[in-house]
Amino acid sequence: MRILFLSTSMGMGGADQQLLSAARELRGRGHDIMIVSLTPLGAMGIEARTEGFRAESLGMARGIPDPRGLVRLVRLVRAWCPDVIHSHMVHANLLARALRVLAPVPALVSTIHNITEGGAMLMAGYRVSNALVDHMTIISQAAADRFIRDRIVPSRLLTVIPNGVDARQFAPVAPEKREMLRRSLELGNGFVWLAVGRFELAKDYPNLLRAFAAVRERHPGTLLLLAGEGGLQGEAEALAHTLGLVPAVRFLGVRRDVPDVMRAADGYVMSSAWEGMPMVLLEAAAAGLPIVTTSVGGTGEVVADGSSGFLAPARDPTALAAAMVRLMALPEAERRAMGERGRERVMSRYSLVRVAERWEALYREVLERKGAALALRASG
Numbered sequence: 001m002r003i004l005f006l007s008t009s010m011g012m013g014g015a016d017q018q019l020l021s022a023a024r025e026l027r028g029r030g031h032d033i034m035i036v037s038l039t040p041l042g043a044m045g046i047e048a049r050t051e052g053f054r055a056e057s058l059g060m061a062r063g064i065p066d067p068r069g070l071v072r073l074v075r076l077v078r079a080w081c082p083d084v085i086h087s088h089m090v091h092a093n094l095l096a097r098a099l100r101v102l103a104p105v106p107a108l109v110s111t112i113h114n115i116t117e118g119g120a121m122l123m124a125g126y127r128v129s130n131a132l133v134d135h136m137t138i139i140s141q142a143a144a145d146r147f148i149r150d151r152i153v154p155s156r157l158l159t160v161i162p163n164g165v166d167a168r169q170f171a172p173v174a175p176e177k178r179e180m181l182r183r184s185l186e187l188g189n190g191f192v193w194l195a196v197g198r199f200e201l202a203k204d205y206p207n208l209l210r211a212f213a214a215v216r217e218r219h220p221g222t223l224l225l226l227a228g229e230g231g232l233q234g235e236a237e238a239l240a241h242t243l244g245l246v247p248a249v250r251f252l253g254v255r256r257d258v259p260d261v262m263r264a265a266d267g268y269v270m271s272s273a274w275e276g277m278p279m280v281l282l283e284a285a286a287a288g289l290p291i292v293t294t295s296v297g298g299t300g301e302v303v304a305d306g307s308s309g310f311l312a313p314a315r316d317p318t319a320l321a322a323a324m325v326r327l328m329a330l331p332e333a334e335r336r337a338m339g340e341r342g343r344e345r346v347m348s349r350y351s352l353v354r355v356a357e358r359w360e361a362l363y364r365e366v367l368e369r370k371g372a373a374l375a376l377r378a379s380g
Contacts, residue, residue, distance in 0.1 A: 001363060002032045004082040006073070006096055008089035009062070010035065010055065011042030012228070012254060013198065014279035015113040018163050019088055020044045023053060025356035034080060038069060038092055043254075070098055077103045084109060084363045090117040094125045097132040107366040109359075110136045111161075112153075114202075114276035115143040115297040123152050130157060134366045137161040137359070139277035140298025159362070162298070163277045164355030167347050170259045170286035172339075181264040190221030191328050194265035194289070196258055196280045199230030201273065206239055207294075207317050208271035213243045214321035219328060224269075227252040227261060262287035266335070267327055272296050273314050285346040288339035290330075292323045302350070308342030 005023060010016050023033045035048050035055040039062050048055040056076060058069035077085070077099065084107045087096035093110040100108055110133050117123075136158050138144045144160050147153045173181075182192075193212070197203045205226070212224050226236070226249065233251065240249045255261055258280075262268070268284035268291045275297035282302060284291055291309030293299045303309040310323040327335065 001084055002034075002080065002082045003084045003086060003363065004034045004036060004077065004080065006036050006085055006087040006092045007038070008091040009039045009042060010037040010045030010048065010057075011039075012044065014163070015088055016042070016044040018113075018279055020048055021164070021166060021352055022356055022359065023048065024051070025352055026360065027053075029356070029360065031360075034076075034082065036073065036076060038095065070095060070102070073099055074103045077105065083107065083367065086111065086359070086363075089113050090122050090126075093133075093136075094122070094129065097129040100132045107363060107370060108132070108134050109362060109366060112136060112138040112143060112147065112276070114274070115140070115146050116202075116274050123150070126152050130154065133157065134370065135159065135362060137362070139163050140301055142298050142301070143276050161355060161358050161362070162301070162350055163279050163282060164352035165279065165282040165286050165346060165350055166352045167286040167343070170262060170283050170288075172288040172343075173263050178263055181260050185225075185261070185264055187223060187264060188221070190223055191219060191267070192223045192225060192265045193267050193269050193324065194225045194227070194261060194284075195269050195271070196227040196255075196261075196284075197270075197272075197278075198228050199233040199236055201232070202275065204271045204273040204294075204315065205232065205236045207273070207315060207320060208269060209236065209239050209243055209245060209249065210317035211271065211320035211324060212249065213245060214317065215324050215328075216245065216248060218325055222248065222328070224249045225252055225261065225265065226250065227255045227258060229254050258283070259287065262289060265289060267292065267324070268309075269320075269324060270294060270299065271320060272299070275299055277302070282346055282350050285339075285342035288336075288343045290327055290335045290338035291342060292320065292327055294320065302346070303342065304345060308338050308345055 007019050027033050037057045038060045041057050045055045058072045060066045060069040085105050087093045087110045139162050141160050148155045268289040270293040272294050277298035291303050294314040295311040296314050305311045312319040312323040
């Protein structure tokens with residue numbers, strides 16, 4: 001099959017990384033893949049090109065509607081003639097529906113990547129254009145329940161297909177290798193927490209920093225590593241100074257060695273105010289880390305409370321700190337067992353191979369349902 005992935009962005013977001021991982025897997029299964037981003041290509045788009053994918057940008061500015069982007073997309077689709085267009089995130093999902101009015105699209109599948117994708121206007125856009133999409137997938141049951149309950153997408157159009165992770169990339173290493181990684185990062189012997197993600201409202205880093213300040217009162221030698229960048233990083237750094245957390249909080253910036261940083265840490269923490277199915281949580285579990293996370297979106301589907309980590313309510317730094325302290329109080333062997341249970345859970349439920357199989361099966365089902373199976377290319 002010829003599959004065109006249409007994404008709102010191709011930067012460092014979890015959805016962007018998931019798209020590229022799925023593209024690799026589907027290409028390995030013999031499919032021809034094109035990746036198109038509404039906005040200028042970021043890290044994942046550039047990486048896609050270096051790996052030989054055709055990756056294009058429609059040149060649209062973030063948050064600014066631009067009909068010229070739709071014109072460019074129509075030209076691309078008419079020239080390349082995909083069998084399937086699979087759009088990701090709300091702006092790309094809505095643009096794909098508009099595209100269908102102007103260009104031939106045998107099958108259109110869209111994916112919702114968060115429990116909250118935007119405001120009332122964008123959700124109204126879904127409601128009035130649902131007839132233009134063949135099927136939608138969504139990354140967690142919690143998100144599906146919300147979209148169905150609020151009558152944004154009808155249940156007949158919606159299937160839960162979670163994000164998938166290549167657990168091989170995050171496999172734990174031998175203790176000697178782990179100690180080498182810790183020395184290279186100058187982590188010392190104290191407990192090390194890690195959080196990875198963009199500095200944006202959804203991640204609620206103020207919640208994490210206030211919780212960590214309380215943790216440090218009980219465990220002064222504890223470190224917190226924050227990997228990522230974003231528009232709110234300056235505010236987070238200022239709050240860390242105000243709370244007296246420097247140098248216990250280290251801002252690492254964007255890291256290309258996240259699997260190794262995870263292997264060096266003792267626990268993973270997520271403080272989000274809202275989420276869909278966060279890729280980084282799957283990756284942390286695949287790395288065998290015990291996890292403390294706020295109970296939002298699909299996080300409770302990834303982390304089994306009390307078994308592979310602990311859940312805390314959102315926007316409550318006192319509760320988040322208590323969960324972090326609770327995990328730190330466990331014997332090292334029990335923390336390690338927690339991490340192992342989390343890794344087993346991810347490998348059994350969230351394998352990238354399994355997710356790609358489900359998408360592939362959905363593409364074929366939609367094409368067959370629409371009577372387009374005979375139009376598939378011989379190479380498909």
